[in-house]
Amino acid sequence: MSAVLPDAAKEWFDGANFATISTIEPDGRPQASMVWVGRDGDDVLVSTTRQRRKAANMGRDSRVSLLMANPEDPYSYIEIRGTASVIPDPTSSLINELSNKYIGKDYPWDPPDAERVIIRISADKVVFNASG
């Protein structure tokens, strides 16, 4: 049963804003990295490669947390506790879509052997929170 994203948060995800994604290491530790994000309905989309630690982590344990601040007010932010699906993206469709959103051109930095994947995050729970 998926949770719904508030409309305000959808706007944050539709802009060229950054999120932090947290995954679980093999030993149970948290691991976090900053990512570009896209959106498909209430799912959040992240691009990474098979070679990256977070892809391996999500392949083993699909439970993730994704946090994004209101780009105009860091005291307002959304945490999505969700389940990640790792989907092959052999044409690099998502990374190029995101790259155009964030830097205005196709993604120029992948090595030839990069195996792009789409991380589709379905929200199990959505939390709005304040710092302090």
Next chain:
Amino acid sequence: MSAVLPDAAKEWFDGANFATISTIEPDGRPQASMVWVGRDGDDVLVSTTRQRRKAANMGRDSRVSLLMANPEDPYSYIEIRGTASVIPDPTSSLINELSNKYIGKDYPWDPPDAERVIIRISADKVVFNASG
């Protein structure tokens, strides 16, 4: 054996910048929230209350990840994988110090029964990373 913070990252922590702290829920899921941060040498300091989920999480599993972006360049960020100590702060010393840094006055929002604690994070590993 603690890791050392790079000087550049120390400057980020000394400014009024926000970080994301990730902890582990009882069921092994990641949980993330945005926090104010301070620094004592190579340790990062965060204030929270006993009542908050992240304090309970760190009391049970001290392994955390703390991520902060370069305030001038979100493509540059530091991830600190560390161990958190939870220390009572009955005089609210840290939250007031941080509050003065971020909003220019003592922290005005704690309810009377707030039990402030200092989260002292010692870095086990430091990662500089780029998005994509």
